[in-house]
Amino acid sequence: MTQATLPDRFTATQAALELAGQSHVLAFFDRLTDERKEHLLSQIEAIDWPEIAGLIESHVKNKPEFELPENIEPAPCYPFEPTATQADEYRRARELGESLIREGKVAAFTVAGGQGTRLGWDGPKGTFPATPIRGVSLFGCFAEYLLKVKQKYGCACPWYIMTSPVNDAPTRAFFDTNDYFGLDRNDVMMFPQAMMPAIDAATGLALLDSPDSLALSPNGHGGSLKALHTSGALADMNRRGVEQLSYTQVDNPIVRVVDPLFIGLHAAQGCEMSSKMLPKVAPKEKLGNFCLANGRVAVIEYSDLPDELAERRRDDGQLWFRAGSIAIHAISVAFIESLVGGSGFALPFHRADKKVPFVDLATGERVEPQTPNAVKLETFVFDALPMCENSLVYETDRIEEFAPIKNADGTDSADSSRKIQTERAARWLEAAGVKITRDKNGDVDGVIEIQAGTAIEPDDLGACDLPGSIGPGSKTLI
DSSP, X not given: OOOOOHHHHHHHHHHHHHHHXXXXXXXXXXXXXXXXXXXXXXXXXXXXXXXXXXXXXXXXXXXXXXXXXXXXXXXXXXXXXXXXXXXXXXXXXXXXXXXXXXXTOEEEEEEOOOBSGGGTOSSBGGGSBOSTTTOOBHHHHHHHHHHHHHHHHSSOOOEEEEEOTTTHHHHHHXXXXXXXXXXXXXXXXXXXXXXXXOEEXXXXXXXXXXXXXXXXXXXXXXXXXXXXXXXXHHHHHHHHTOOEEEEEEXXXXXXXXXXXXXXXXXXXXXXXXXXXXXXXXXXXXXXXXXXXXXXEEEEEOTTTSOHHHHTOBOTTSOBSSOEEEEEEEEEEHHHHHHHHSTTSOOSOEEEEEEOOOEEOTTTOOEEOOSXXXXXXXXXXXXXXXXXXXSOOEEEOOHHHHOOOOOBSSSTTBHHHHHHHHXXXXXXXXXXXXXXXXXXXXXXXXXXXXXXXXXXXXXXXXXXXOOOSEEOTTEEEEO
């Protein structure tokens, strides 16, 4: 097939932009080198401009208002530890989950499109050093976990990683430099998510970041499901016989990348998509709320839940809406295929008002706005939950599985994450009979790191030669 020439591509692109009312993005085209013309045309060609035109009408010129569902109540949740009547169900679920992993029917999926900018890190967030002693990267933590899964269950767990156009090349280079952390390269697949143009809130026009580049942003974590299809990842899963996908985000170094119990509960119930939750520590903690909305599991953002519902408590003092969303899901491959097949992608778009730098079309100068000037359009993966016939929510524990690295300091920082990692390690070791020195506040007096290659759950320590005690101020690597 003959490749289209640059003039032919320009003509076709210009016609598509005119139909969408966005031909201004070619304002500087004649001044560009052929290389930069190619760059801009490639960006423009990757955008579904008829879709953008519809979203401008529905989400830019008009601002969608959130409507609280008519019938809303807390979503039922499986507890972290089973009750006496649930013990057999949990045992059977774990056995099922382990069987699915052993048969190669489970894959890991990591959403890793972000940069480490907020952490002061120059590179993809997944390359950030996360563990308290060795400084293993976030990607390295997940890779070590999957190597341990292979060792335990005798089957490689395929790993799908969604990058972004900005960090795709450096992510691939990082894996190359680290020889894929010992994983088989054929079991790791990376692909970038789609991007959406930022739209000027006043005019409805797509913004230019520079004369040769659109102002683009990722289409949200909901776009990960569509990207699985367009990248060929779903086809690869079908070829391998993968039935269930374990969805996690890249910023949490202690997440159970593949959790047999959670996968088993999800599969045993015939669920299309299931979720893990954390009990909220405050009514307005910045976590989405798992609810039953008109009989279906859904997530309502903390900012959308009325104060009277957010603050409501049960007789035992617990929050009525206590289940917070932490972006950990189990999703059936068949369900993802049902969302992305047919007439189009099913997840709704959301509007976010942001400050977006742009090029002034009249002067060619770059403008740095001081107030929100643009609309970004994104989808959320949890919006797939109400589309499920069956969906469950399973409680996890903050120390066991939630130590995200999002901020440079304070809550959800590298420092807070490393402290949680040390505390989790100490709990596991104490359960195995190791005496841990703690200070007067009950905090570990020292730093402890358990390598994923050693243990990914407490029972794995049973085969290890452990110290009898860990003294004050020590750094201990297990």
